Each structure stands twice: as C-alpha cells, then as structure tokens.
Amino acid sequence: xxxxxxxxxxxxxxxxxxxxxxxxxxxxxxxxxxxxxxxxxxxxxxxxxxxxxxxxxxxxxxxxxxxxxxxxxxxxxxxxxxxxxxxxxxxxxxxxxxxxxxxxxxxxxxxxxxxxxxxxxxxxxxxxxxxxxxxxxxxxxxxxxxxxxxxxxxxxxxxxxxxxxxxxxxxxxxxxxxxxxxxxxxxxxxxxxxxxxxxxxxxxxxxxxxxxxxxxxx
Numbered sequence: 237x238x239x240x241x242x243x244x245x246x247x248x249x250x251x252x253x254x255x256x257x258x259x260x261x262x263x264x265x266x267x268x269x270x271x272x273x274x275x276x277x278x279x280x281x282x283x284x285x286x287x288x289x290x291x292x293x294x295x296x297x298x299x300x301x302x303x304x305x306x307x308x309x310x311x312x313x314x315x316x317x318x319x320x321x322x323x324x325x326x327x328x329x330x331x332x333x334x335x336x337x338x339x340x341x342x343x344x345x346x347x348x349x350x351x352x353x354x355x356x357x358x359x360x361x362x363x364x365x366x367x368x369x370x371x372x373x374x375x376x377x378x379x380x381x382x383x384x385x386x387x388x389x390x391x392x393x394x395x396x397x398x399x400x401x402x403x404x405x406x407x408x409x410x411x412x413x414x415x416x417x418x419x420x421x422x423x424x425x426x427x428x429x430x431x432x433x434x435x436x437x438x439x440x441x442x443x444x445x446x447x448x449x450x451x452x453x454x
Contacts, residue, residue, distance in 0.1 A: 254356035336423030349428030
C-alpha cells in the first residue's frame with residue numbers, strides 16, 4: 237500500500253490525528269465507514285449497507301428511530317465477540333453525552349466543565365439522541381433522535397472494542413462498563429461535575445492511545 241506520508245495514529249477520529257493518511261488505514265481496518273461497518277460509501281457516493289457484522293434499520297422517520305442489530309457471529313480480530321456494549325461505547329464517544337463544558341464564544345476554548353472524547357468532527361445529530369435502548373440478548377441497540385438527522389445512515393457504531401476500553405478503565409467486564417455508562421448521568425453545562433476518572437481514562441485511550449508516532453508500549 238503506497239501512502240503519501242507515514243501514518244501517525246490508528247484512530248483518525250481525533251482533531252490531532254484526522255489526517256488523510258490515517259483515515260486510509262482506519263478505513264482498511266473497518267473503522268468509521270469502512271469494511272465491516274454497518275454501511276460504507278461506494279465510488280459513486282452511494283451509501284451501501286454492509287452486513288458483515290450486523291444490520292442497521294430505519295424504524296421510523298417521525299420521530300427518527302434507528303435500530304442496530306449485531307450478527308451473533310461477529311467478532312473482533314482477537315476473537316472476542318462483539319456486543320451491544322461496543323455499540324454503546326461508540327455512541328458515547330460520538331454523542332458527547334457526558335460532556336458538561338461551556339465555551340468562550342470568541343475563542344472556542346473550554347472555560348468550565350469537561351470534554352472527554354475529543355472528536356475531529358461534530359456531535360451534531362447524535363447529540364439529540366436519548367440514552368440508547370439496549371437488548372443485549374437480542375444484540376440490538378436502538379437510537380431515538382430528538383430531531384431529524386439527514387446523515388443517520390452514516391452513523392457507524394462499530395468503531396473501537398469496548399473490552400479494550402473496559403480493561404484500561406479497570407472494569408472487570410464489558411457488562412460492568414455497560415452498567416457504568418448507563419448509571420453515569422448525562423453532562424449538564426449549567427451544572428458541571430467533577431471530572432469522572434473512568435471516563436477520563438477511556439477518553440485518554442481514545443484521544444492518544446492509538447498514536448504511533450513512537451514505538452508503543454502496548
């Protein structure tokens with residue numbers, strides 16, 4: 237594979253790593269809208285479903301409801317089965333659900349509160365969703381949007397493996413991580429909370445843990 241420059245990270249979704257070179261590697265690994273995601277964009281710019289690991293279904297237009305269903309045989313590259321916690325973690329990263337920051341209108345800098353997962357893009361769209369409805373046994377996660385969102389079918393919830401993030405944050409299992417995410421309150425900029433240590437640990441893994449500018453310890 238010929239690239240213009242060396243890859244600097246195996247996660248192209250942060251502001252510091254959102255480079256075309258990293259994006260190409262991410263795409264080939266299946267992250268974002270690449271192979272193994274719920275959908276991808278073909279050379280003619282059509283959005284094509286990819287059922288390798290599951291399906292995405294538009295349940296309702298008004299209100300907008302979208303259901304993701306994992307294939308029971310879907311696994312990560314280390315053989316660990318994919319679960320709804322993987323989908324939930326991707327939603328948590330992309331929605332900014334736990335952030336409670338306020339910003340300086342002139343500079344855009346955070347003046348108070350917390351921003352956990354740094355995103356190269358925007359939380360727009362996912363930020364209107366309620367906490368997802370999850371049926372772990374059926375392998376489904378359902379998103380209820382609070383407003384229409386034209387790019388709903390480009391929201392991929394297969395991104396990074398929850399079991400790796402769970403281990404980093406000291407959880408004994410992905411089930412413990414799922415319970416933690418469910419029980420942690422939504423962020424409120426009008427009443428910012430003290431930084432959440434476990435969210436910070438997982439955010440640090442997302443923000444910098446995939447960088448490869450030096451030989452990684454892991």
